[in-house]
Amino acid sequence: MDWRSSWLKEKKTLVHTVVVFVLSLAVLLSGEQFTVITGNITTTLFYYPFHKLKSTVIHLTKTADDNAALSASVVELSTRLQTYNDILEENRRLRALLGFIPPDEFKIVPTEIIGVSGAGVPNTVLINLGAEDSLMANQTVINRNGVAGRVARVMNNYSVVYLLTEPRCRVAARVKRSREQGIIRYGVSQGMYLDNCPRQGDVVVGDTVITSGLGGVFPEGLVIGVVKSVEAPGKKFFYDIAVDAAVNFNGLDELYILTRGE
Secondary structure (H helix, E strand, O other), X not given: OHHHHHHHHHOHHHHHHHHHHHHHHHHHHHOHHHHHHHXXXXXXXXXXXXXXXXXXXXXXXXXXXXXXXXXXXXXXXXXXXXXXXXXXXXXXXXXHHXXXXXXXXXXEEEXXXXXXXXXOOOOEEEEOOOHHHOOOOOOEEEEOOEEEEXXXXXXXXXXXXXXXXXXXXXXXXXXXXXXXXXXXXXXXXXXXXXXXXXXXXXXXXXXXXXXXXXXXXXXXXXXXXXXXXXXXXXXXOEOEEEEEEOOOHHHOOXXXXXXXXX
């Protein structure tokens, strides 16, 4: 047994040579079919793993690109949805305003708020219309709920509006039900109130307060607010009448100018 192992070791090179010769001869004698099979085996063993890896990388890259595109689409659709919701809300507010009939000889001009000022409750706003838009001082400013204020100062391209929460903006008013008259004022401590209404007058909680048209600034019949409380303290000649404004001055959105026109 030992002499056979020693012989094989000595003849190792010769054995390899013979094996290679036999395989080469088999390839030459077997023809094209064996060559194809051998080529397929070589391709499968050596090329296929790299091809599979390349396909996987391409697939992952395409998946990442698709995910990025889907994320961008989601953001775009969310933005469009918010825009559509804003349009629907604006449409709802404008439909509500359509129920408002302006006084005779007046028309409604929409304007945008570009600035707000005031401590606590806003009392002054800046709007995007001015002298070039035919605005004038003391024109009435409203929103869909009622009187908001009046135009105080007019520049070329913008104007300053005093809201009813500005002490300098006073309104000649009356109680719609009983026709009792007074003046709407605003104080920092007491809020909005109806001043100069005698104690003999007929005013109760829940009465609607409207503009009287006196003074020539605000047209008659515009809603100002609702009576919140009525008190007759001591020997005072006038009631203390608190009023809840119809306009939410902390939530102003659109404003409209009442201008004279056909």
